[in-house]
Each structure stands twice: as structure tokens, then as C-alpha cells.
Amino acid sequence: MSAVPQERRVVTAIPGPKSIELQARRTAVVAGGVGSVLPVFTARAGGGIIEDVDGNRLIDFGSGIAVTSVGASAEAVVRRASAQLADFTHTCFMVTPYEGYVEVAEALAELTPGDHAKKSALFNSGAEAVENAVKIARSYTKRQAVVVFDHGYHGRTNLTMALTAKNMPYKQGFGPFAPEVYRVPVAYGYRWPTGAENAGAEASAMAIDQISKQIGAENVAAIIIEPVLGEGGFIEPAKGFLPAIAQFAKENGIVFVADEIQSGFCRTGQWFACEDEGIVPDLITTAKGIAGGLPLAAVTGRAEIMDAAHAGGLGGTYGGNPVACAGALGAIETMKELDLNGRARRIEEVMKARLAAMQEKFPVIGEVRGRGAMIAIELVQDRATKAPDAASAAALAKFCHAAGLLVLTCGTYGNVLRFLPPLVIGEDLLNEGLDIIERAFAAL
Template sequence: MSALPQERRLITAIPGPKSQELQARRSAAVAAGVGSVLPVFAARADGGIIEDVDGNRLIDFGSGIAVTGVGASAEAVVRRASAQLADFTHTCFMVTPYEGYVAVAEALAELTPGDHAKKSALFNSGAEAVENAVKIARIHTKRQAVVVFDHGYHGRTNLTMALTSKNMPYKQGFGPFAPEVYRMPMAYGYRWPTGPENCGPEAAAQAIDQISKQVGADNVAAIVIEPLLGEGGFIEPAKGFLPALSEFARDNGIVFVADEIQSGFCRTGQWFACEDEGIVPDLITTAKGIAGGLPLAAVTGRAEIMDAAHAGGLGGTYGGNPVACAGALGSIETMKELDLAARARHIETVMKARLGAMQEKYEIIGDVRGRGAMMAIELVKDPTTKEPNPEATAALAKACHQEGLLVLTCGTYGNVLRFLPPMVIGEELLNEGLDILEQAFTRI
């Protein structure tokens, strides 16, 4: 049960006067390059609600970008993290280790796909996890090339900017980028020239052909892919694409890396999105939903690959911080106890029905897609040409924000509204959020 009333409440305009005061302070003190979707300053959050400093309560369809799946103050997360906080905040695992780090690594070995021997290394952020997965793949294979895909997003460090597909705002002006990164076509069913039914096999054949000819399979250390794309537009790779790539990797000694940073931890209705087509990755990167809002990330994978790096070759001062590890154990406890994978599948059933009905009514909705509590709609100017409609997307998001529904946009063309409600959101709030979205369509 949440201590915060699970009801939308608007008592001022959005943003309210106290948020506006804080925004003025922020503008003076915080670098302009750090953006915010909505300049509403949070005071409390839990379940499906964010309460701001003015006392407004917003329905949360963002989960801090897929982080607070268990809620933003889940009892088990708070309890375990508070207990750890009282014992010690830090010793550095590389100096004097502690049990929490080991317990998280054990939990990841149990939960991630595959029954092979697995090991983990813990870090602070998704970008760090991806960067370390590449390091591990390179030292294991003694190769350098890394293959990524159109519309992919992997982070904001120098290497992960190189891996990321979209220029603005992630890469613009920040180069030069890390070398030996090769981008291949993505199986984007909605925009595939010969139609979604042909997309998986055709895109896989095209990608494999390009890797073989342009890079050489023997030069590739890793194939890095999101099993359900995040920032790129919640694109679900067309069926058959991931299995074909995984098989190609296996046949050529390439490390297959599933980037599950946004899609992991029950978000898609399974513990990990790659389970949908039975993919068992060599390495899997996780972050976001892992620790109920505390900064933690991991690379988990085949023991022999994970052990390829020399002692001292992996690590970082804060990696696997004890308080964050305690939060992760609380978050995993909550996911198991409440069966949040099943809850995410229920959210998908509700959202697909409602969004499908809206698509029939408004031809601006070109595509409804996603899995579990990771759903999206792609907005177009014309359903025939599929020309992206970023203007309508921005207007709809703004209209939702004004009515107290927090939604996020994404997509290479800026024309996707994405929905990431906490898996613990109540039924009434979920439907009320969808009502607000529908009313926004009516107005716009």
C-alpha cells in the first residue's frame, strides 16, 4: 500500500508557483545542457503518482524513464536501503568487499536467461554497463569491431555516443567519437519497405551481409542490440531478426550483447525482453529498473567471457555501491512478491485495447506497439506516406502535462509517445491516464 494518495489532483496551473520559483533557481545554478521534460519539481512519489512542491499530483506514465517500476518509494527498497545506510554508505568493493554486491550478482545469475554458469560486474549507469560489456567482449575475442543498429540508443559517454544512432541531442557537437563502430539496418516493421511480414528475415539477411562484407565477421568483437528499442522509438525488432543475429554471432565467435537497460526487470511482461524469442545472450546489460531508483548497473554473462579481463581491469569507485545493492535486492523482492511481470502483461492488455481504439478513431496514429508496460504510439501526418509528425507529438505531450499526466516522447524522428507506467500503478489511475490522452487527441 502507498502512503501517498493514489489520486490525480490539480490545485495550480502546471507548473505551479513554487515550481516556477525553483525553476528560476535552477536556471541560475544548473548547466543549460541538462534538460527536463516538465519543469515540475517533485516533493514525493510512489505508486503511480508524483506529487509536486505545489501539492499537485500527477499520474506517472514515465517511471523516471523505466526506473521506478516497483514505485518511487517501494517499501522493500526503502527498508533495505535504509538499513544499509545506517551500517555504512561505502567502502569500495575493490578495497573491502561486502555481501550485498555478491547477493546482487547471485540474483542476476538466477534471473537472466540461460542455465549456463554466469558472473556479473556492477557499475553505476547504463552507459557504463554497455561500455564495460564492449571492453569484456574485446578482451575475450581479441577483436575490436562493434556492430550496432539504426535507431539504437546506448548512452552518453564517448564510446556509447558512438554506439548511439541519433545525433540530436545526444551527439551533436560532442565528437570525435570512438572508432571501430559499425551501424546496421534495424528490423523496423512499421517502416520496412516490403511490409512488416517480410521485415525480420530481410533485415537480418541485409545486416549479416553488410557485417560480412564491410567489417568481416572475424573482426567483430560484439553485436550490441536492444531486444526492444528504447529512445529509438520502442521499436520491437520484427520476429526472426534477433534469433538470426544471435545464431550468426554464435557461428562466428562474436559476443552477443543484449542491452536490456530500458526493457529489463519485468518491464515487457517478462523478466527480460530477449526471452520473448528465446534469445540467450552471451552478455546482458542492465540498469534503470534494477534498484528501484538507486544508481546501479550490471553486466552479466557467461562466466568464461566475464572472466576474460585481468584482475583490476574492471571496476570503478562507486560500482555496486552498498546502498544501491540493498535497493536492488528490495526491488527484486518486490517484483517477485507482486509478480510484476504478470502485472506488466495486464497493463499491456489494457493499453493495447485503449490505444487500438484510439488508432481507429484518429488516423494520426500510424502504429501502436510495445510489450508489457512499455507501450508506444507513432504519430504520422499521413497514414499512407507515414511522414513523421513530431509537432503533433509535442503538442499532445504538452496537453497531457497540463492535465496532470506525465508522458514522454522518443523516436529517431521525435514522433513517438511512449508510456512507461510503474508496474504497481492502480487500475483506476491507468485508465484515467488513458482518458486524459484520449481527450488530448480530441482537442488537438
């Protein structure tokens, strides 16, 4: 278990004096474009707790945006990464390779959906993985167009900004963007005009119609979708939508890419969220939860597609860094050993029951949704009109932060509270965090 005591403790205002002092230093030297949800400076973290420099201990419902699923100082991650650190920090896999990279690729071949022959390429970040998935798909299909979806988020590089739906804060003022990117509707059940029960069939028909008429299926290299749309508001596409899109891709020689950067590695109670409807993607992109907090990302997919790029066409100086690979092997060991898929499903059980009870009491809660430990509540000014309530989301987050609970907001309309607790969080802390959320709603 974590060396950090697993109990919430608020001993100063949040942020406290030391954090405020550090924030002043930060403002002087760190670019203003780099934001922070909560300017408390971390001293140590583990389990379900973040301890700041002032000695406050916050319950962590963010996991560094779905990264520290195994905790922020998991024993196996620390042990394996420390051993690797002592042996060597870097040789560049493209210069002289090492076993850790191969082991991670073997693990990915075993864990990702489908029993076809698979290969992987490792990178540093989710955006890099998505960008390389596009390179590989274009190389394989000899086509150029890429199809993405409303409310999708795929990264902050030039190409992945083009793939991302939301303008502020991701795209504003940063154009021009990469060409040959096309956006189509997604089955956002809660906001679908004819009701959630029709969203899967209607949205997939609309998307397929638009692709066929506006782009031409024969020009599409890849269709990229998050099986649970993260930044867009933890939107689970209505049932039937993903299978229909995957089938359309298959029939038209289009590479179907599941972006599992936020939803992968036990987060939704399965190794990968696309497994829920039996989707077997051609390529799958992973990052975030893969390495217990060390920077690592991957593209894994059908061997013949992965091999389409010419030798030397894929890579990067730090891609598959040996210390990060060791961390990934430690994270995967932890996930298997502690059955973190089972833990994620238990977190869903606890959270959904408590949040559903709150929904009955507080009309501001329009919908409770999500899977596993990827749960969200969408806030509305009025349940009939479903007008988004971003102000309440901000106020609730502020209340929680002051009480020692770290929560994050998201959503195209900024009106979604998202909960991403570490999968190793204790149930007492989970319930205490939910108590604070309930108090926050009462105070609203």
C-alpha cells in the first residue's frame, strides 16, 4: 500500500501559503498558456491521496487525468523503473534496442482485443500515438482523408488539434490546421433530438451518409473514435453506433482506429472500452494509464497494417524509453495482480448508486453516465430544455477543492463533472469524496 497516509486532511486554506509562494515563482518563469486545475503543489501522492507542500491531503478523483490508475507511487512501477534507471536511462531504440520495449509490445499484443497477429510502435504521448496511427493508416491504404466525430478529443499537436472538436482552449488562435480531416455526428444519447433509444441507429446512418456523400468512402484512410469520448464529456456512444461504424469501415477498406488513451487499461472495467460491444479495432492507441505516470504511448494493431510504413518511417528519439517501458510492465503487473478491472466495476457500482440518489434530490443533475471508474454527471439549468450549466460545474469543483477533494470538469459545453479516481482507491475514501460532492450540491 502507499506510503502516503490514506486519509483526507485539510490543515490550511487550499491553496496554502507554501503553494501560493510556489505559484508566484511559477508565474514568473512558466508560460502563461500552461494552466492548472488547482494550484496546490504536490509533495507526494499514492493510493487515493495527493499530499501538498503545506501538508494538506486531498482525495484524488482525477488520477492526473486517468493516468495513475495503479496509484501515483505503485510499488511495482517504482521497483521496475528504479532498477531500469540504475542500468541505463536511454540508448534510443532506433540505435541500439532493448528488451523492455519488446516486452511492452508483447503485453499489448496479448491484452488488446482480437486474436489476429499484432505489432506495436511506442511513442511518448497520446497525441503522438494518434498522429502515428494516421501515418500508418495513410501508408497502408494509400488514401488521405481522416474521419473524426463531434465532441472528440485527440491531442494538441497540429494534426491532433485538427482532429479535436472543441475550439477553446485547444485550437483557438493556433491554426491553420492539417487538411483532409472531416467531422461527422456521434450518438450523444442524452442530447439526441429523437431520444437516446434512437441515437445509435440514427447517428450512425447520418455519419455514414455524410462520409459517403461528402468525402467518398474510397478516399478515407482512417476513422478515429474514442469508445468513450473523454474531454467531450464522458459520452458513451449509444448502443449500436460503434458496431455500425466499425462495420462500415470494414466493408470499405478503411482503417478503424479506437482511441483508448483515456479509456484504456482497466479504466472502464475492461482492459479496453471498445470490448463492451465486441469491437475489434484495426489499430488501437494507448497512453495515459499505460505506465503508472511515466510518459509512454503506443499504437497497436494488425501486423499487416502496422508493417505498411517503410523502415525508418516511424520512431522518435524518446519513443519507448526504457524507464517508461519498465514502468508500464509494473503497471500491467499491478493491474493483473489486483484485478483492477474488478476494482473499476466496484467503483462504478458505488459511485452510480450514490450519484443516482443525488440526481433525485438535485434537479441540476441532468444525467449520470459512464463506465467503471470513468463516471460523469452532466449539469443543466433545466431538465426539460437541457440547457448546459457550466457555472454550476465550476462552482461545484471550487467547493470540492476547498474541502480537499480534487475533481475535474470537461464537456463541449463545460458543464460536466468527471470522476477518474485511481483504481486502487479505498472504498472509505471513495465514499468520503462522494459525501463532499453531495455537500457541494446542497451548498449550490
